[in-house]
Amino acid sequence: MIEELRNKARELLKTKQVEAVIGYQRASDGLSAIPCVIRSEEEAGRLIWDAACVYNLCGYLKDFRAKKLGIVAKACDVRAMIVLISENQLNRDDVFIIGMECCGVVDEKRARVSGRDGSDISSADKCKSCASCVPLAYDCLIKEKREKAKVSEDADKDKYEPVRKLEAKSLSEKSKSWKDEFKRCIRCYACRQVCPMCYCPRCVADQFMPVWFSKAGGIEGNFSWNVARAMHLAGRCIDCGECERACPVGIPLRDINRKIEKDIKELFGYEAGMKTDAKPFLACFDKNDPEDFIK
Amino acid sequence: MTKFIKKEDLYKLLNSFLKDFEIIGPKQIANKGIFYEPLESIEDLYLGELFAIEPAKKFFLESSECLFHSGFLDGKATVQDAPLPDKRRIIIGLRPCEAKGLILLDKVFDSEYKDRSYINNREKSVIVGLACAKPDKSCFCTSMDGSPTGSRGMDVLLFAVEDGFIVEIYSDKGKEAFSSLGKEPDEHQNKTLSAYKQKRSELIGKNFKVPGDLSPIFESDYWDKVSFPCLSCGVCTYLCPTCHCFELVDEGRKMYRCNDGCAFSNFTLEASGWNPRPTKKERYRQRVFHKFDYFKKIFGENLCVGCGRCIRHCPVKMDISEIVSNAPSGAGK
Amino acid sequence: METKNIYLPRLAEITDIKQETPDIKTFKLKLSLVYKPGQFVEFSVFGEGEAPFCISNSPTRGPGIECSVKMTGKVTQALHELNIGDTVGIRGPYGNGFPVENLKNKNILFVAGGIGLAPLRSLINYCLDRREDFKSITIVNGARSSNDLVYKDEYPIWEKAKDTRLYLTVDCQEDNWSCMVGVVPRILEQIKPVCQDSVAIVCGPPIMIKYTMPVLLKLGFCPEAIMTTLEMKMKCGMGKCGRCNIGPLYICKDGPVFSYAQVKNYVS
Numbered sequence: 001m002i003e004e005l006r007n008k009a010r011e012l013l014k015t016k017q018v019e020a021v022i023g024y025q026r027a028s029d030g031l032s033a034i035p036c037v038i039r040s041e042e043e044a045g046r047l048i049w050d051a052a053c054v055y056n057l058c059g060y061l062k063d064f065r066a067k068k069l070g071i072v073a074k075a076c077d078v079r080a081m082i083v084l085i086s087e088n089q090l091n092r093d094d095v096f097i098i099g100m101e102c103c104g105v106v107d108e109k110r111a112r113v114s115g116r117d118g119s120d121i122s123s124a125d126k127c128k129s130c131a132s133c134v135p136l137a138y139d140c141l142i143k144e145k146r147e148k149a150k151v152s153e154d155a156d157k158d159k160y161e162p163v164r165k166l167e168a169k170s171l172s173e174k175s176k177s178w179k180d181e182f183k184r185c186i187r188c189y190a191c192r193q194v195c196p197m198c199y200c201p202r203c204v205a206d207q208f209m210p211v212w213f214s215k216a217g218g219i220e221g222n223f224s225w226n227v228a229r230a231m232h233l234a235g236r237c238i239d240c241g242e243c244e245r246a247c248p249v250g251i252p253l254r255d256i257n258r259k260i261e262k263d264i265k266e267l268f269g270y271e272a273g274m275k276t277d278a279k280p281f282l283a284c285f286d287k288n289d290p291e292d293f294i295k
Numbered sequence: 296m297t298k299f300i301k302k303e304d305l306y307k308l309l310n311s312f313l314k315d316f317e318i319i320g321p322k323q324i325a326n327k328g329i330f331y332e333p334l335e336s337i338e339d340l341y342l343g344e345l346f347a348i349e350p351a352k353k354f355f356l357e358s359s360e361c362l363f364h365s366g367f368l369d370g371k372a373t374v375q376d377a378p379l380p381d382k383r384r385i386i387i388g389l390r391p392c393e394a395k396g397l398i399l400l401d402k403v404f405d406s407e408y409k410d411r412s413y414i415n416n417r418e419k420s421v422i423v424g425l426a427c428a429k430p431d432k433s434c435f436c437t438s439m440d441g442s443p444t445g446s447r448g449m450d451v452l453l454f455a456v457e458d459g460f461i462v463e464i465y466s467d468k469g470k471e472a473f474s475s476l477g478k479e480p481d482e483h484q485n486k487t488l489s490a491y492k493q494k495r496s497e498l499i500g501k502n503f504k505v506p507g508d509l510s511p512i513f514e515s516d517y518w519d520k521v522s523f524p525c526l527s528c529g530v531c532t533y534l535c536p537t538c539h540c541f542e543l544v545d546e547g548r549k550m551y552r553c554n555d556g557c558a559f560s561n562f563t564l565e566a567s568g569w570n571p572r573p574t575k576k577e578r579y580r581q582r583v584f585h586k587f588d589y590f591k592k593i594f595g596e597n598l599c600v601g602c603g604r605c606i607r608h609c610p611v612k613m614d615i616s617e618i619v620s621n622a623p624s625g626a627g628k
Numbered sequence: 629m630e631t632k633n634i635y636l637p638r639l640a641e642i643t644d645i646k647q648e649t650p651d652i653k654t655f656k657l658k659l660s661l662v663y664k665p666g667q668f669v670e671f672s673v674f675g676e677g678e679a680p681f682c683i684s685n686s687p688t689r690g691p692g693i694e695c696s697v698k699m700t701g702k703v704t705q706a707l708h709e710l711n712i713g714d715t716v717g718i719r720g721p722y723g724n725g726f727p728v729e730n731l732k733n734k735n736i737l738f739v740a741g742g743i744g745l746a747p748l749r750s751l752i753n754y755c756l757d758r759r760e761d762f763k764s765i766t767i768v769n770g771a772r773s774s775n776d777l778v779y780k781d782e783y784p785i786w787e788k789a790k791d792t793r794l795y796l797t798v799d800c801q802e803d804n805w806s807c808m809v810g811v812v813p814r815i816l817e818q819i820k821p822v823c824q825d826s827v828a829i830v831c832g833p834p835i836m837i838k839y840t841m842p843v844l845l846k847l848g849f850c851p852e853a854i855m856t857t858l859e860m861k862m863k864c865g866m867g868k869c870g871r872c873n874i875g876p877l878y879i880c881k882d883g884p885v886f887s888y889a890q891v892k893n894y895v896s
Contacts, residue, residue: 028606028614029432035524035611055611059526184330186349186358188529189559194610206561208677209702216359216544216551246610248348248530250327362635365674365717372674372715376633408866411631510875510893540870543635543863545677550635557870565861566679566701569834585873592876 001100002049004142005072008098009044012070018096021070022060024053032108035060047072049142054105054124056080056240058196061090068094074102076126078135079238079273080196086280087236089199099138104130108245126241126254129159137276159239160262166255178223184249185222187215191243191253192229197236204228230256235264235281238273296470298477299484301459308476309337312385316421319354320387321347331388342388342455344429350393350536350604351386355416356400356554358533362412364549377549379415385472387423387453392436392600394424394448396536402594403539421468424449427495433603435501435616441600443495454491461488503620505597509588511625513580521618522579524611525558531582531605531615532556537598557581587619634866637672637717643692645712648778652743653708654684654696659718661693664725665750666857666885670865671695672717676706680862680880683721684746686753693718696746696778722865723884726751726829726855731762737821738767739840741812741832745769745778747857747884748831753782756789765789766821770797770812770836774805795819813839816847823848829855841888851889858883858891 009021024033025046033052037060038044049072057071058080073081078097084090104127134141166174189205192198205213205225213228214221230237230253239261243253264270270281300308309318321329321341329347331354334340361377397417404410405417427434427443436442446452450469453460461480464473480488532538533554540562542555555562558578564570572578590598599615606614644656661669661683668682679701685694699708710716728751736755740748748767755762767786771777777796787794797808797815808815812832821828828849830840837856844854858879860872867881875893877883 027612028617029612032612034613037523060523063523184327186529186533188533190526190528190530190610193526193528202561206559209705211544211546214546215553216546216549217361242610246526246528246530248534248608249330250324250348363633363637365672372639374636374639374717376636403868408634408868409631410868411633414631513893539868541863542869542871543678545672545675548675550672550678552635555869555871563861563871565859566704571860581873585870589873589876 001142001145002047005049005098005100006044006047008140008142009038009047009070010041012096013038013041013044017068018070019067020064021047021072021098022057023047023070023072023098024049024055024057027052049100051104051106051123053100054108054245056194056196056242058084058090059194059199061095062199068096070096070098072098072100073135073138074100074105075130075132075135076238076240077196078137080240082137082273082276082278083197083236083238083280084199085276086278087283096140097135097138099135099141101133101141101144103133103144124241124245126239136274160258162255163259163262166259179219181251182222182226183219185226185251186249187222187225188248190246190248191226194242194246195233196240196242197233197238198229204232226251226253226256230260233257234260235270236272237261296464296474297480297485297488298462298464298473299456299459299480300462300477304476305453305460306337306340308473309340309385309387312472313337315383317382317384318387319351319384331386340387342425342453346390346431346602346604346607347388348604348608349534350396350602351389352393352396352400352536352539354384354386354420355397355413356404356539356541357412357416357552359551359553360412362543362550362552366548377412379412380419382419384420385423386420387425389422389424389449390427390602391424391443391445391447391449391452392434392439392441392602393536394422395436395441395445395600396448396602397422398448399537399590399594399596399598399600400539402596421450421472422448423451423453423469423472426452426454426491428455430495430498430500431603431607432500433606433614433616434499434601435503435603436601437496437499438501438503438505438616438620439597439599439601443499444492454488456484456487456491501601501616503616505587505619506622509584509622512623513584515623515625517623518576518580518583521613522576524613525575525579526610527558527560527575527578528610529556529558530608530610531613532558534604534608536600536602536604537586557585583615583619586615635719635864637670637719639715640693640718642710642712642714642716645710648696648780649776651699652696652776652778653699654694654778655707655710655716656685656692656694657716657718658692660691661718661721663687663693663721665728665754666726666747667721667723668747668865668880668884669693669695669718669720670722670862671697671703671707672719673703673706673710674715674717677703678717678719678863679703679707680722680865682723682747682750682857682884684749686750686757688754688757696743698743719865722880724882726885728754731755731827733761733763733825735764735822735824735826736762736766737826737828738765738769739812739816739828739830739832739844740767740769741836742771742776743778744830744832744836744857746831748829749779749782751829752786756786756792759790763791763825765792766795766819767793768795768797768812768815768819768821770799770815770832772799774798774802811839812836813843816840816843820847823853827853827855831857834859841892844888851892852887854888855885856888856891857885 012018021038025036027034104123107124213225237257404413450466586598640657640659646654672678681695862872863869867878872879
């Protein structure tokens with residue numbers, strides 16, 4: 001698979017179909033991956049592909065506006081691109097999607113917490129509820145030659161089970177548990193910076209006229225920030241899990257986003273990034289919508 | 296002064312301190328990691344091999360702290376100092392890199408213009424460190440003139456040995472708290488300690504020399520290449536034992552000092568809209584230069600203790616030690 | 629013994645407010661302060677925030693201090709809404725100030741653009757109050773338009789001072805404008821100030837400084853004889869918060885006054 005990927009990158013650069021290819025290279029620890037940009041055929045040998053290729057690389061596309069780029073993308077990454085395209089943040093013609101058939105990526109968070117030494121490579125949580133190994137859209141597909149990953153039989157059930165467990169708790173239990181989580185938030189904004197859907201040039205959290213989410217004293221600002229970000233992602237989050245992975249203090253951010261996505265799925269039958277021609281859900285209206293104030 | 300103390304005796308001693316001291320130490324939070332917290336029960340104290348995610352810096356340079364408040368009295372404006380906490384503290388479990396980080400922060404906050412709350416926190420704390428039994432592969436303290444058994448900045452340093460700790464006491468504060476306990480270590484224990492100190496530095500995988508002067512390569516396109524993965528988040532800054540940039544924010548007529556970082560895109564954004572560091576290239580270069588060039592030129596040491604947190608927790612695995620050690624030649628010796 | 633709180637401001641009452649231009653006001657404060665021309669203070673508008681402003685009146689023209697503030701963001705907007713009698717907080721003075729001793733017995737060329745005249749006004753009036761200590765004084769002051777010129781009522785006084793020349797310029801010709809027209813660097817090329825025994829002090833927007841420096845060098849001023857005030861976002865004023873760090877320098881502590889020789893490697 002790796003050679004196929006490198007050859008594809010070389011071909012794209014040689015024929016000038018793209019100006020650069022965004023992919024993964026080996027990190028300094030010899031195990032993890034680090035995002036990289038390849039601009040010449042000679043550099044294509046740096047590209048790697050394995051279970052360490054966890055990151056969603058879509059965020060780097062905005063570094064190269066109005067240029068044609070190749071991008072190495074898993075199924076979850078392509079879902080993010082589908083949402084970005086529907087929100088006019090990305091032109092489909094500006095990306096050559098090198099689709100990778102994915103067997104699942106490592107659970108970096110668990111590895112970090114337990115002191116990973118490379119021998120324990122268990123699959124990330126999000127992969128357990130993944131509906132498909134193959135991206136929904138691609139310009140070329142690099143197939144997995146090894147034994148296919150076991151696809152979840154009931155992705156919905158697996159994905160939303162932790163949310164149902166949370167929903168079953170009492171209000172005071174939920175309140176205490178979230179306060180315990182948010183008091184650790186250090187407002188590093190790694191969750192925002194790593195999220196492909198957080199692309200606002202000036203985030204509401206950075207505004208100071210007025211200050212919307214105070215950093216000074218108390219937990220209220222942390223609560224407001226995390227909840228507001230989840231609300232801004234409503235109907236747009238594709239559960240790539242990057243926010244939770246990037247969070248250095250282990251806040252279960254996916255739980256908040258999945259709760260909102262579950263509600264939207266149950267109320268409206270909509271899931272972000274699952275249809276290449278879908279319009280942004282909460283930004284559109286339909287004549288058949290039940291509310292009549294708009295008619 | 297060196298003593299040996301059994302683990303249960305150490306815990307008993309710390310328990311006895313609970314009424315007079317706040318005891319802050321590493322605590323294991325299930326599925327999240329190790330965090331320094333004020334301990335209500337000494338049983339929660341974790342003195343194992345894993346490193347705390349956030350360094351103990353936040354107990355000295357707090358992440359958000361009220362400095363003063365303003366108000367009105369009889370129609371006239373007033374300003375008032377925020378009160379300083381009075382309780383003494385024992386901060387236990389710090390690694391040598393974190394204690395050295397405090398020495399570096401002293402150069403900024405306990406020099407010209409002394410920062411009263413930082414100094415108060417320093418004065419009220421007894422630092423009981425824990426020598427590193429198993430450095431991580433991201434550690435590089437030895438390249439930063441440090442060591443997994445270093446005593447710089449420590450009042451007391453614990454070395455985990457069979458069924459207890461060897462305790463080295465360096466300061467009067469340390470003597471006051473710990474001299475009543477334990478016994479002189481025996482010959483076997485002394486030998487174990489020497490071997491321990493010798494072996495630890497060998498466990499550090501990374502080893503490199505920081506270039507003496509990075510300014511010749513300030514304009515190099517090396518910084519475009521290495522800064523590419525950077526997300527401009529604040530993880531490396533906030534988890535760093537030596538990073539100390541902050542902002543002053545008035546909220547509700549209270550002036551707060553909140554931590555901040557040069558990685559953020561709006562750190563140097565001016566009211567006019569001009570930003571001298573508009574892209575991640577300028578910002579990442581500033582991080583590297585401030586730590587490994589500018590701070591050294593002002594204070595004589597690198598602003599880095601080689602703890603490896605920025606490498607371990609960077610969401611995209613950027614490695615500042617590789618970036619500095621691979622810097623192109625053209626940098627002075 | 630508790631250390632003094634370095635972040636606690638002193639209280640100062642606003643005793644006068646002058647509208648210099650549509651978006652610049654000069655605030656006069658009741659505060660006794662020992663300072664040098666070129667130093668700045670951290671101005672606290674309680675409930676809004678803090679911002680640094682240079683002291684624009686000379687220490688020979690006390691009592692009280694003056695700060696000229698252009699309305700640009702949160703703190704300055706709140707400040708512009710204050711009235712005479714309101715109280716603000718002042719921390720300082722900070723910064724190194726102009727090296728007045730090095731200016732003695734020299735010809736001084738002041739080059740200012742827009743609000744950049746504010747820190748220079750402090751030094752200009754200081755020099756005029758100690759006129760015998762300095763040789764000729766030349767002031768070149770430019771702005772986008774005549775509406776953006778500050779301290780207009782001081783110009784006649786400066787023009788009348790001994791061995792002092794004032795050149796005013798705006799970017800484009802206007803009705804009823806009889807002074808020079810053109811950007812400041814072009815005006816310098818026209819008037820050709822003498823570089824012998826001279827010091828040039830430049831203060832203005834970054835773009836003006838960028839194009840003025842090569843002109844001064846060409847006129848024969850050496851980098852050590854050109855002074856400028858650098859500006860970056862500043863918060864603490866004491867070299868701690870890291871915001872104004874540029875190279876191994878902190879603008880608040882090692883500056884804001886620098887010679888061009890000191891900073892030419894750090895400003896592109």
